Amino acid sequence: MLKRLDKIRFRGHKRDEFLDLAESPNASDTECGDEIPVKIPRTSLRENDELRDPAGPGAINMASGVQDFNRTESDRLNEIKGHLEIALLEKHFLQTRSRTVLVACYNMSSFQLIFSKVAFCPNIQNMLFGFIDKRSQMMCSRVQKWFYDKFGEYVEDFRFQPEENTVETEEPLSARRLTENMRRLKRGAKPVTNFVKNLSALSDWYSIYTSAIAFIIYMNAVWHGWAIPMFLFLAILRLSLNYLIARGWRIQWSIVPEVSEPIEPPKEDLTVSEKFQLVLDVAQKAQNLFGKMADILEKIKNLFMWVQPEITQKLYIVLWAAFIASCFFPYRIIGLAMGLYAGIKFFLIDFIFKRCPRLRAKYDTPYIIWTNLPTDPQLKERSNATVSRRVQTASSRSYVGSGAPTGVNKDEDSSRFHTTKRGNFHEVFNLSENERPLAVCENGWRCCLINRDKKMPTDYIRNGVLYVTENYLCFESSKSGSSKRNKVIKLTEITDIQKYKVLSVLPGSGMGISVSTPSTQKPLVFGAMVHRDEAFETIFNQYVKITSAASNSES
Numbered sequence: 123m124l125k126r127l128d129k130i131r132f133r134g135h136k137r138d139e140f141l142d143l144a145e146s147p148n149a150s151d152t153e154c155g156d157e158i159p160v161k162i163p164r165t166s167l168r169e170n171d172e173l174r175d176p177a178g179p180g181a182i183n184m185a186s187g188v189q190d191f192n193r194t195e196s197d198r199l200n201e202i203k204g205h206l207e208i209a210l211l212e213k214h215f216l217q218t219r220s221r222t223v224l225v226a227c228y229n230m231s232s233f234q235l236i237f238s239k240v241a242f243c244p245n246i247q248n249m250l251f252g253f254i255d256k257r258s259q260m261m262c263s264r265v266q267k268w269f270y271d272k273f274g275e276y277v278e279d280f281r282f283q284p285e286e287n288t289v290e291t292e293e294p295l296s297a298r299r300l301t302e303n304m305r306r307l308k309r310g311a312k313p314v315t316n317f318v319k320n321l322s323a324l325s326d327w328y329s330i331y332t333s334a335i336a337f338i339i340y341m342n343a344v345w346h347g348w349a350i351p352m353f354l355f356l357a358i359l360r361l362s363l364n365y366l367i368a369r370g371w372r373i374q375w376s377i378v379p380e381v382s383e384p385i386e387p388p389k390e391d392l393t394v395s396e397k398f399q400l401v402l403d404v405a406q407k408a409q410n411l412f413g414k415m416a417d418i419l420e421k422i423k424n425l426f427m428w429v430q431p432e433i434t435q436k437l438y439i440v441l442w443a444a445f446i447a448s449c450f451f452p453y454r455i456i457g458l459a460m461g462l463y464a465g466i467k468f469f470l471i472d473f474i475f476k477r478c479p480r481l482r483a484k485y486d487t488p489y490i491i492w493t494n495l496p497t498d499p500q501l502k503e504r505s506n507a508t509v510s511r512r513v514q515t516a517s518s519r520s521y522v523g524s525g526a527p528t529g530v531n532k533d534e535d536s537s538r539f540h541t542t543k544r545g546n547f548h549e550v551f552n553l554s555e556n557e558r559p560l561a562v563c564e565n566g567w568r569c570c571l572i573n574r575d576k577k578m579p580t581d582y583i584r585n586g587v588l589y590v591t592e593n594y595l596c597f598e599s600s601k602s603g604s605s606k607r608n609k610v611i612k613l614t615e616i617t618d619i620q621k622y623k624v625l626s627v628l629p630g631s632g633m634g635i636s637v638s639t640p641s642t643q644k645p646l647v648f649g650a651m652v653h654r655d656e657a658f659e660t661i662f663n664q665y666v667k668i669t670s671a672a673s674n675s676e677s
Contacts, residue, residue, distance in 0.1 A: 220249055297397045300404055316376065323377040325472050332377055337469045344461035347454070398582060399574065409623055421495040429501065433491050506655065547589075551596045551610050559589045559596075560660065567657045569634070571597050571609060572647040588648055590661055593668060595637070597648070611646075613661075613668045615639050621658055622647055635661065 270277075293299060327333040343352040360375075367373055428434045447456060475482035475489070482489055496504070548555050559566065566587035573582060584607060586599040595616070599607035622636035622645075634649030635658050651657055 295401075297400050301400065304404055304407070320377045325468055326476065327473055329377055333469065337465065340465050340469075341462070344458065344465060347458075349457075349461050402572075402574070413623075417497050420497040421492065424497070424501075425491075425495055430495060433494060436487070436491065503655065550598060551594070551608060553591070553594065553596075553610070557591045557594060559591055560664070562656070562660050563588070563590050566598070567651055567653055569597075569648045569651045569657075571599075572634075572649055573642075574644040574647070575642055588651075588657065590657075590664055592664070595661060609646075611637065611639060613665050614672055615641075616665060618645070619658075619662060619665060620645075621654065622649070 323329070324333050324336055339352070340349075343349050363373055363375055424430065425434060425437065471486075475486050547553070547559065548557055551557075566589045569586070569588050571584045571586060573584075584599050584601065586597050586608075589596040589598070593613055595611040595613060597609040597611075599609075601607060616637055616639060618636075618638040620636045622634040633651055633654035634647050635651065635654065636645040636647050638645040648657075
């Protein structure tokens with residue numbers, strides 16, 4: 123009972139001390155090292171008296187002696203408890219104070235002020251650094267997330283990745299697929315061909331009113347410097363018309379009327395000969411197309427490589443003149459001159475030259491330069507012709523000087539070429555004994571005969587040897603059998619003879635000779651000839667010799 127009374131008295135005494143500290147004027151300005159007063163709600167005097175003396179004044183007087191005896195131990199316990207309470211209050215107050223200071227310093231961005239104020243408080247420093255680290259990490263994560271949300275897609279586009287080597291799968295050869303691709307190519311190239319036809323019609327004055335209006339508009343636009351806006355406006359107009367056509371409008375903006383070609387329905391089942399014929403026709407078209415493209419590229423290459431010095435010299439002079447003019451004259455005058463020249467040449471000069479070929483051959487400089495530029499095969503033929511002429515001249519001189527060998531007459535010398543691998547020459551081809559192969563083709567030229575009038579693959583193409591006599595062109599088939607497989611063509615019956623290229627995969631790079639006769643609907647082709655040029659020259663010279671002799675005899 124005495125201990126309980128003493129404890130109540132000690133707590134009341136401490137509350138009075140705290141209240142006095144809280145009411146002091148400098149209580150709010152104390153530093154973190156001083157004792158921090160805490161405001162505790164003040165109790166009334168009656169409540170204090172009840173707490174101090176719950177049993178009445180008589181009990182206090184009776185316990186005064188016992189209280190004095192046990193004062194030392196109770197005081198110590200009470201002091202310890204009081205210090206613990208004060209420490210807890212200080213800790214709570216320091217946490218709230220450090221948070222307010224930290225928020226104020228963070229908003230003011232004044233870290234030096236914080237360090238100077240809390241340098242003597244290690245606890246506050248640790249809490250401050252931890253809080254700053256957490257806030258910085260949170261800010262960095264937020265900034266990184268915002269940046270990735272805004273620009274992450276663009277950053278991924280610029281990420282380097284290893285290049286993937288993809289191998290395209292090649293489709294097997296199919297007649298149906300080949301036909302469809304050729305039709306697609308034709309449909310895709312139709313707008314380009316129509317545009318070229320319209321330009322040619324403008325230059326040829328196919329429609330006089332249209333060409334006159336176009337010439338006046340073009341020259342006026344060039345004179346006022348509106349050539350580029352005019353072409354851009356025409357492109358926009360063409361796109362607008364295409365949009366209307368795509369919407370279902372029937373609009374025809376063409377100088378030359380378009381002719382609708384009949385669409386052939388695709389054949390479902392093709393025979394072997396029809397498939398082979400289709401492959402050959404497509405290969406022929408591709409060959410001619412590639413040949414034209416190769417001629418254009420080779421002519422441009424030879425123009426710049428000084429293959430024909432007199433032609434390249436003209437280009438060289440024109441380039442120097444253009445360079446000097448561009449250095450001394452303003453670009454507006456140069457553009458005006460070039461535009462006027464292009465309009466006059468396109469609408470007037472080309473029209474006159476197309477109507478007068480002899481005038482064009484004399485004065486149309488670009489046409490003359492382009493036609494005289496050689497291609498690589500032409501250069502090769504020229505070099506071979508030069509070499510063959512030199513060899514023939516040398517051989518003729520040596521033959522005249524040495525003479526014929528002794529003991530051999532003319533008939534015996536010519537009889538060496540009478541036989542072939544299957545017997546006598548005249549017996550194999552059912553000719554007279556006077557018909558013998560020429561000296562150039564005593565052993566013949568190996569080739570394959572392609573008869574496109576035949577439908578069966580066995581008759582369509584045959585391997586063999588080609589011979590030329592004075593009056594006939596003879597083909598001996600390499601397959602055993604009757605002489606029906608052999609082919610004999612009279613030179614006077616040939617209506618046309620040309621160089622031909624079948625397929626590059628065949629021997630001799632697919633080189634061949636095309637021969638037309640009245641008895642065949644399609645020309646006969648002697649393909650896969652290694653010595654095609656030599657055979658063509660021999661056949662053509664003998665053909666010219668026989669036809670000229672026949673014409674002279676008739677006259």
